Amino acid sequence: MSESSLRQRRDVDERTDARAESTDSCPECGDGSVILDDVRGELVCQGCGFVLRNRLIDPGAEWSAFTHEESQEKSRVGSPMTEMLHDKGLTTEIHWKNADAQGRPLSARKQETIKRLRTWQDRLRISQTGERNLQLALSEINRMTSALELPQQVGEMASVIYRQALENNLVQGRSIEGVASSSLYIACRKRGLPRSLDEFETVARVERSEIARSYRSLVVQQDLEMKPIDPKQFVPRFCSELELGQRVKREATEILERSGDAGLHSGKSPTGLAGAAIYLAARRCDEELTQSRIADVAQVTEVTIRNRYQEQLALIEQS
DNA sequence: AAATTAGGTTACGCGAC
DNA sequence: GTCGCCAAACCTAATTT
Numbered sequence: 001m002s003e004s005s006l007r008q009r010r011d012v013d014e015r016t017d018a019r020a021e022s023t024d025s026c027p028e029c030g031d032g033s034v035i036l037d038d039v040r041g042e043l044v045c046q047g048c049g050f051v052l053r054n055r056l057i058d059p060g061a062e063w064s065a066f067t068h069e070e071s072q073e074k075s076r077v078g079s080p081m082t083e084m085l086h087d088k089g090l091t092t093e094i095h096w097k098n099a100d101a102q103g104r105p106l107s108a109r110k111q112e113t114i115k116r117l118r119t120w121q122d123r124l125r126i127s128q129t130g131e132r133n134l135q136l137a138l139s140e141i142n143r144m145t146s147a148l149e150l151p152q153q154v155g156e157m158a159s160v161i162y163r164q165a166l167e168n169n170l171v172q173g174r175s176i177e178g179v180a181s182s183s184l185y186i187a188c189r190k191r192g193l194p195r196s197l198d199e200f201e202t203v204a205r206v207e208r209s210e211i212a213r214s215y216r217s218l219v220v221q222q223d224l225e226m227k228p229i230d231p232k233q234f235v236p237r238f239c240s241e242l243e244l245g246q247r248v249k250r251e252a253t254e255i256l257e258r259s260g261d262a263g264l265h266s267g268k269s270p271t272g273l274a275g276a277a278i279y280l281a282a283r284r285c286d287e288e289l290t291q292s293r294i295a296d297v298a299q300v301t302e303v304t305i306r307n308r309y310q311e312q313l314a315l316i317e318q319s
Numbered sequence: 320a321a322a323t324t325a326g327g328t329t330a331c332g333c334g335a336c
Numbered sequence: 337g338t339c340g341c342c343a344a345a346c347c348t349a350a351t352t353t
Contacts (some may be wrong), residue, residue, distance in 0.1 A: 209330080303323090303348090307346095
C-alpha cells in the first residue's frame with residue numbers, strides 16, 4: 001500500500017460526521033458493516049451492497065496538511081468563482097511580468113513565447129460576441145462598487161443582473177455604462193443598502209437620467225419587483241457620517257415609522273425624509289445638528305429638510 | 320441658524336399622433 | 337416610439353426673522 005492511500009484512510013477517520021454514519025447498522029441486512037466509499041461518495045453496506053446515501057459532498061480539503069507550508073504546497077485550489085469577471089475568474093491568467101514562478105527573469109526566447117501566448121489568451125477570452133460588452137460592463141460595476149464603498153456581494157449581485165439583461169437583449173440601444181450602473185443601483189436596493197441616484201451620478205460615467213431610464217426598462221422587462229425605497233434604510237449611514245449617537249438613530253427610525261404610517265411618504269424623496277427625521281430626532285435628543293449639515297449629507301437642500309421636518313413635527317406633536 | 324418666498328428645473332404619467 | 341403637456345416635488349437665490 002502506498003503512502004497516499006494511508007493518508008486517505010486517515011482522512012476518512014477525521015471526518016467525524018461521516019464516521020458517525022458509518023457506525024450505524026445497515027437498515028437492509030441489519031449488521032453494522034456500513035462503510036464510506038470516498039471515491040464514489042457513497043455510504044454502502046459491505047454485507048449486502050445497499051447504498052444508504054449517495055452523492056455525498058466532502059466539505060473538507062481533499063488533502064491533509066499539518067503545517068502552513070504543507071498547505072501552501074498541496075493546495076490546488078485557485079481563486080473563488082466570482083460573477084464580477086466575465087469568465088467568472090475561471091480562465092487562466094498570464095502575468096504581465098516577464099518572470100517565472102520563482103521571480104527569475106525569462107530568457108529573450110521565452111519572452112517571445114509568452115508574448116505569443118498572451119495574445120492568444122486574450123483572443124480566446126474575449127472572442128465570443130457579447131464578451132467584450134460584458135467585460136466592459138463588469139469592470140464598470142467593479143469600479144463603482146469600490147467607489148461607493150459597497151460590499152463585494154452587492155457587486156456580485158449587480159453582475160448577475162447585468163448578465164440577465166444581456167441575455168434578454170436589453171442592452172441593445174442603450175449604453176453599457178448606463179445598464180451597468182442601473183444593475184448596481186438595483187442590487188443596492190435589493191440588498192437594503194440604497195444609494196441615491198445623486199450618489200450614483202457622482203461615480204457613474206453616464207448622466208443620472210440615463211441611469212434612471214435603463215433602471216425603468218430593466219425593472220419592467222425583467223419583472224424585478226422593486227419596492228419603493230424605505231427612508232429608514234438611509235438612517236444608519238447618515239447618522240454615522242454625522243457621528244450621531246444610537247439614541248438619535250433609534251428615534252429617527254421611529255419617526256419615519258410613524259410618518260410612513262400617516263401616509264406622509266408618498267412622492268417625497270426618501271433621502272429628504274430620512275434627513276428631516278434625523279434632524280428632528282437630534283433636536284429631541286439635544287444633539288448638535290444644523291440643517292445645513294444634514295442637508296449636505298442627505299444631498300437635498302435645507303428647504304426640503306425644513307418642509308419634511310415641519311410635517312413630521314406636526315405629526316409628533318399632535319400625539 | 321432657521322424660515323419664508325418667488326421663480327425656475329426636472330421627472331413622470333398620459334394621451335395623441 | 338416620441339412629441340407635447342401637466343402637476344408635483346425640488347432646487348436656487350434673495351430676503352427676513
